[in-house]
Amino acid sequence: MASTPRLKREQSFDFEEASAQEAVGSASASYSPPGGGVFGISPPESSPRDGRKRRKDRPSWVKHTFTPHFDGHLWRKYGQKNIKDSAFPRCSYREDRQCPASKLVQQENDDDPPLYMVTYTYEHTCNTTLVPTPDVVAEQPSPAAGDAYLLRFGSAAAAGGGGIHADAQQQTERERQQQYQQHSARRPFMMLSFDSGSHLHEQPHAFPPDGQLPAAAASPSSFTAAEALLPPAPPLTTTMNDGGDLFSTWDALRYGLDDDHGHLGNHVYLPDDCNGDDDNY
DNA sequence: AATATTTGACCGAG
């Protein structure tokens, strides 16, 4: 076989409206989790395949974050594209072939901790690999605030509304390691609010399971104080939900059996580009 | 050897 001709790909995903998605691909729309949650699972009904779903019609919501992968799911990168209008490539991720959910990670700027715009498309129909990873989101709390930014360290599992723990799934050692790595930035229930005036406001906050936030435009032009993005958490963390075991294990690994590169002090948890997201965490 | 990532190409949408 000299060169296998590329077979006509059958776009297997013609899921009709996953749910009411208002923020259809609006880059300016901030974060409109479907059904009140990012992972409000809503099974795709048999789609009336009248042709493919137009891109604009696809349910999608945009979220700005410094940690594109801290969303409780294990994504697999399947593509990377240089976007004409952007200096950074856009990476495409998909969780599973059976799951229509996908996301596009686009680096927004080149700040110390670069801000990423993650565009989620469709919802997860697979309950697998839902890991209790925190979620760091950078958003503007209010349009009037202008320069203020919010860093939300939240548990995606909690925000999922379902809290499905599919430990029955056959996770490979690699997956588990990746999950542990993702937990490195765990800092649940905390909200950091950065102001342009170098005014750091930190307060424990049990954000609602909805994960709802006030609408926020995203124009990370004046974002600062990124150094405190991922504070090194003390090795005592077992006050979690079901994932407590995971975290304690992770803590043991992280702080007890610390290797050479077990430093959390550095804020370098984001990859240079989209690639390597999974590993560098 | 198995798995994940990279890379180029295909194809649809605009």
Added chain:
DNA sequence: CTCGGTCAAATATT
């Protein structure tokens, strides 16, 4: 026609 999203083979990594 151009741009962007996704696929799948090739390659790299573990």
